[in-house]
Amino acid sequence: MQTLSGDQIAAWLERAAEVLEQEKNFLTELDAAIGDSDHGTNMARGFTAVRARIGGLDRGDVGALLNGVGMILLSTVGGASGPLYGTLFREAAVKAAGAAALDLEALAACLEAGLEGIQRRGKAVPGDKTMVDALGPAVDALKAALRAPAAAGDGGGGPLARALDRAAEAARAGAEATVPLVARKGRASYLGERSAGHQDPGATSCWLLLRSLAATATA
Template sequence: MQTLSGVHIAAWLERAADVMEREKAFLTELDAAIGDSDHGVNMARGFTAVRTRLGGLDHGDVGALLKGVGMILLSTVGGASGPLYGTLFREAGQRAAGAAALDLAALTGCLEAGLDGVKRRGKASLGDKTLVDALVPAVDALKAALSAPAHAGAPAHAGAPAHASLVDALARAAEAANAGALATVPLVARKGRASYLGERSAGHQDPGATSCSLLLRSLAATAGA
């Protein structure tokens, strides 16, 4: 697979809905330690709503599809996560406007645009103990894959892609996001509800970074299926 069409995006969102429902209790457990104990419920509700309404979205225009998903998440995911995930998808959709499919370069641009939107909306940076801590390393991994040879150590062949495959790149991005989520454990939160705890927020994994990691893992699994 070298591109993601609207059909692939829809399959990703279906898978993400299953994952958020399955991991709902885990995300809520993480949020109970440093938040409002509702992140798992909110994420499961939001992606269930996305799955329910996918049929009414335009699968032929990836940008329109992503923006539609963003609007659904904005209206159904409670707490701070609704605006952040809504912004992530809407900004990604804006970058993909009119596209029938996304190759690795286009997908990287979309996620980078989404990341920039999340940073603006949440006024968060890397190290603040938010979903940005998972999203930044994922985007960085995709950028690195763009400049990596298709087969490390092997000579390039005529007609071969100049960069790693989309499947491999997404697998690396998912791994990076997971590592980023785990790296939030020792951090002291500087944004969101967890920041009210000050030093007591250290020692706990951030639920937003974790749900972001789950979302990217779902995308990688869909691409590799």
């Protein structure tokens, strides 16, 4: 696979909705320890709405598709995650405007724009125990793949799929690395030192989203 079309991006989001529904209780358990106990429910609700309404979005223009998804998430996710995930998709949409498909370079630019938008909105930096700690390493992995493409025999699915596998793995590692961190942003920051020892739910949902994208690219 060399590119992701609008249809494939829609398939990713439908897969993500299924995964987030399946992992809803896990995310809620993570959030119960350091947040408001609603992250799993909020994410599942938002992506279920995306799945229900994605048929009405323009798949011929990836930018329009991503912007539409961002607007749905803004209006349905709730809590702090709605504005952050909405920003991720809407900032990515700006980079993808008018594109019929995204290659690796374009996808990396979209996710990097989304990351920058999240950081502007949430004022978070790496190490603050937020979704930035998963999305940042994933973006770095995609950019590294652009600089040093994998060997032809390394994995299946083509360069884009291999890069997404590595990005998803980087996001997983980033999410797990939030366990010892003391939260400096969001609801968890109110706990101070007591926030250490728990995996950040936002970083975890970001990993699940990217894992779903990688799975779609290799399907």
